[in-house]
Every structure is written in structure tokens, then in C-alpha cells.
Amino acid sequence: MKRNVLIIGAGGVAHVVAHKCAQNNALLGNIHIASRTLAKCQAIIDSIEDKGSMQQPGQLKAHALDAMDVEATKFLIRATRSQIVINVGSPFLNMSVLAACIDTGAAYLDTAIHEDPAKVCETPPWYANYEWKRREACKDARVTAVLGVGFDPGVVNAYARYAVDHCFDQVESIDIIDINAGSHGRYFATNFDPEINFREFTSTVWSWEDNAWKANAMFEHRKEWDLPVVGKSAAYLTGHDELHSMSQTLGVPNIRFWMGFGEHYINVFNVLKNLGLLSEKPVRTARGQEVVPLEVVKAVLPDPASLAPNYTGKTCIGDLIKGTRNGQAREVLLYNVCDHEACYREVGSQAISYTAGVPAVAAAMLIADGTWDIGEMANVEELDPLPFIQLMNGMGLPTRIRDAAGDRLLDPEREVGFSREQRKTASAR
Known part of the structure; x- marks a missing residue:
């Protein structure tokens, strides 16, 4: 131990x-x-x-x-x-x-x-x-x-493994969807480190299509998703950490990541990018000082932790997996819904950090x-x-599953019939 x-x-x-x-x-x-x-x-x-x-x-x-x-x-x-x-x-x-x-x-x-x-x-x-x-x-x-x-990467990777192992004979596609339907009340802010947030989107974004990498431009592909609790939301195809491992480990031909953005975020992002203010390359000011534009933008934006007290609404993040089981087409959504205000009451944070x-x-x-x-x-x-999913169910991040049988809490012991204690005993043998 x-x-x-x-x-x-x-x-x-x-x-x-x-x-x-x-x-x-x-x-x-x-x-x-x-x-x-x-x-x-x-x-x-x-x-x-x-x-x-x-x-x-x-x-x-x-x-x-x-x-x-x-x-x-x-x-x-x-x-x-x-x-x-x-x-x-x-x-x-x-x-x-x-x-x-x-x-x-x-x-x-x-x-x-x-x-x-x-x-x-x-x-x-x-x-x-x-x-x-x-x-x-x-x-x-x-x-x-x-x-x-x-969570993404992380929990969504576990969802994918669960689906591959227990829900399908063959998986054709995994669409990871991240929607924050909350509101922090600020004119503009990022939900985590602004520097890291912007770096994800300022160049080529990659998706895994037909067992090969496909280069895309940010905000090039838009799709509306209808998810539990948060409802219909627009999301954009972008690159993300988990694609770089899941594409190599799961044997699934199509893995994509979709993130929700409001029009206001997109407009501000494009202005900053077009002005060169999201560049990670140093520039020299008229006074001879060398600065990194992206670091300056980070310095003037709100600290993401400061958003928590006034954050309202919910997030929904999950994997929509499509494939076949017993020769029949099947679709499964594994997801979590998290409440900003509940997170603040418990630990003093907003749901993205939680x-x-x-x-x-x-x-x-x-x-x-x-x-x-x-x-x-x-x-x-x-x-x-x-054991990961089962543990998080009791730690504030319960996993739900939506499929042809309905929408319910994903209890691994009930769904798979093999408890965490049994798995630990088996692995020790």
C-alpha cells in the first residue's frame, strides 16, 4: 500500500x-x-x-x-x-x-x-x-x-475502455463531447489556465478518422448535440489529449473530440488570435521589453479559480459510442453531469476544476x-x-449510461456482475 x-x-x-x-x-x-x-x-x-x-x-x-x-x-x-x-x-x-x-x-x-x-x-x-x-x-x-x-483526458478514456470491453463486439466510432452550459457572469474568461486553454486551439487540431490522423482548422466543423440535462448545444471539432493515446490503444477507427463554445467566446478568441495576442512567440515592445503576447493575455484575464463563487449551471461530458453487438447496430452514451453551484458548496470550486x-x-x-x-x-x-468508475460514483462524479434500455446510473457491479472487491482478489492471485 x-x-x-x-x-x-x-x-x-x-x-x-x-x-x-x-x-x-x-x-x-x-x-x-x-x-x-x-x-x-x-x-x-x-x-x-x-x-x-x-x-x-x-x-x-x-x-x-x-x-x-x-x-x-x-x-x-x-x-x-x-x-x-x-x-x-x-x-x-x-x-x-x-x-x-x-x-x-x-x-x-x-x-x-x-x-x-x-x-x-x-x-x-x-x-x-x-x-x-x-x-x-x-x-x-x-x-x-x-x-x-x-476528466478529459481521463474519465472519457475509461468510458471508452468500458464500452469496448462490455458494451460492443465492435466499436466503429467514439465521439467525446464536452459541454459547459454554465455561466460565470464575466465578460470573458477561461475555465482553466488561459495560456493552456488558448494553446489548444491556435494551430492545427487533429482528429482520428478512418484509422488515420486528419488535420482540421479550429471552428471548421460544427455540430449540434442533444445531451441529458444541458439539452441542445453547439460544439466544434477540435483536438485533445486523449485522442493521442486512444487512437493507438483501442483499435477504434474513428475518435473525435467536440467542445462547446458560445458565439461570444469564438468572437473574442478570433479577435485575439488575429491581432497576434495568442502567440507563444516573444515580441519586443517599443520600450525594448520582450514579452510573450499569450502570457500578457493570461495576466489580464480573470483567474479561473475566481469564477467559482458566482458560477451557475451544469456541465455534461461524455462519450457517444457507436458499433455493433450480436450483429446489431448499437449506440451508447456514457456521461456525467456536474453542477457548478454544488461543487462550490462542497469544496469552493467550479465544476470544470471539480x-x-x-x-x-x-x-x-x-x-x-x-x-x-x-x-x-x-x-x-x-x-x-x-473500480475507477465505481469509486467516482461515490466521490461526486457519478457516471450515467443511456442506451436502448434507458438512462440510468452506471453501477459496474450490477452491469458487469463483478465487484471491485472480487476484481482485487482475482488480480492478487
Whole structure:
């Protein structure tokens, strides 16, 4: 069993991760939060104490850390005796934190693909450019590294694996649909780090079509989806982290990602992009100062965490899977609906941060109890989805299934007839 968690990052997702770790510290042990700004870590700790989130008395401590410094990160992992590291800082940190985990033997989790500050929308499969190059190192060190274990990527990968294994004989297509039907009341804001948000959409976006990569322009393909609770919503075909692994691991010929955008967001985005304000390349001002336009835009936009108190409405994120079962065409929607206001009441966050943070803690718990402690690197769809889905059902992110039999809570034990306890016993034999 692994215990003691080091959380790297102090943004909105880290806030949720810390609260959820605190709610489960009987299993996870001591909790440490580290980022470059100690005050942000302490603010999260204050929030946990204000909410009374600790399951039982335990250590909860803030640390200052530049996680780009591998040696400093290794020192902190050892000093805190952390056996699980949840990296929810900037994706620019992934490879440094992963290196520190490999050298110290700590399990590694993240919620997004690694990014090079000088590159956007990299050539697929993107994971092969960075993380997958350390597969052998993880295996040799017997280090468990679970990549992309937020909601998308993360939960949607598990949904895909569940569908492939239990709902179909053959899957023809997976459409991942992410709709935020909430309102934060600001003129313009992003729901997570503005720099990372914009970098996803400023160049080529990739989809997986007929077993090959297809290049698209942002906002080139629009489709209206009718989803539970949030209703009819327009979404646009875009690239996303999970496509880069699922295309290589599931054997499904068509995998696409659709994200909902309002017309106001699109208009502002296009103005910023056309003015060059979303560029990641440095420019020199008239006063001789070198600045990165995208970093300036990030600096003037609201902190995503600040949106939480006034956020209303719900999100709906899921996989619409089509294929055949017993020779008959079949369609299944696996999805979650999350309420912004409920998230704020529970942990003081909005639903976007909540849906990304809860799965990372569920994964940490599965590593802690041995279920997912595999001693090598894996993307989420390479792991058993049943205990993951079952655990999240009780942690605030219940999964629902809509198919020909109706719309219901997805209870893996009932649907598949094999409980988490049975699976753990079987895997130990």
C-alpha cells in the first residue's frame, strides 16, 4: 500500500485535489501541497480547514517549490515521504516531475499532456514526443505513472475502455463531447489556465478518422448535440489529449473530440488570435521589453479559480459510442453531469476544476490500495475502468449510461456482475 501524497500546483484543480485527498486521508495519509507561491498553497489549506474536509486528523502542509528543478522536487518527495505525486501544475512541468518520480520511486499522476512552451498542437501521437519515451524507465524502476487522469483526458478514456470491453463486439466510432452550459457572469474568461486553454486551439487540431490522423482548422466543423440535462448545444471539432493515446490503444477507427463554445467566446478568441495576442512567440515592445503576447493575455484575464463563487449551471461530458453487438447496430452514451453551484458548496470550486480534480484523487486511491499500482506507465484506457468508475460514483462524479434500455446510473457491479472487491482478489492471485 502506498501512502502520503505530494500535490504539485496550487490552481483551481489543485484546490479540488487537495480537498478530495483530505476527505480520504485515512487511505492516502499525509498531504503536502507545493508550488512556486507558498501563499497559494496555504490558501488551499485554509480552505480545507474552513470546510472541515479532513476525514481524520493528519498532516497537511504547504511548501514552496520550483517543480522544473528536478533535484529540488526529488528532495521534497523524500523529505515528505510521499509515495504518490499528483502533478496538477502547468503541463510544462510534466517531464521534470516525472523524472523526479522515477528517481525516487514515487507513483506519478497528471491530468494533461506535456507541453513545450515553444510549441503548440504538436504532431500526433503527441504522447510519443515526450511521456512515452520514459516508458522503459518507469518499468525498470517499477514506478506507476498514470497519464492524463482528469476528466478529459481521463474519465472519457475509461468510458471508452468500458464500452469496448462490455458494451460492443465492435466499436466503429467514439465521439467525446464536452459541454459547459454554465455561466460565470464575466465578460470573458477561461475555465482553466488561459495560456493552456488558448494553446489548444491556435494551430492545427487533429482528429482520428478512418484509422488515420486528419488535420482540421479550429471552428471548421460544427455540430449540434442533444445531451441529458444541458439539452441542445453547439460544439466544434477540435483536438485533445486523449485522442493521442486512444487512437493507438483501442483499435477504434474513428475518435473525435467536440467542445462547446458560445458565439461570444469564438468572437473574442478570433479577435485575439488575429491581432497576434495568442502567440507563444516573444515580441519586443517599443520600450525594448520582450514579452510573450499569450502570457500578457493570461495576466489580464480573470483567474479561473475566481469564477467559482458566482458560477451557475451544469456541465455534461461524455462519450457517444457507436458499433455493433450480436450483429446489431448499437449506440451508447456514457456521461456525467456536474453542477457548478454544488461543487462550490462542497469544496469552493467550479465544476470544470471539480471534474478534473476528482478523478486524479480516485486514481491516487486506486494506486494507494494496490488496484492500479502496476509498476509501469499507462494511459487511463489501458487500466481496468470498473473500480475507477465505481469509486467516482461515490466521490461526486457519478457516471450515467443511456442506451436502448434507458438512462440510468452506471453501477459496474450490477452491469458487469463483478465487484471491485472480487476484481482485487482475482488480480492478487
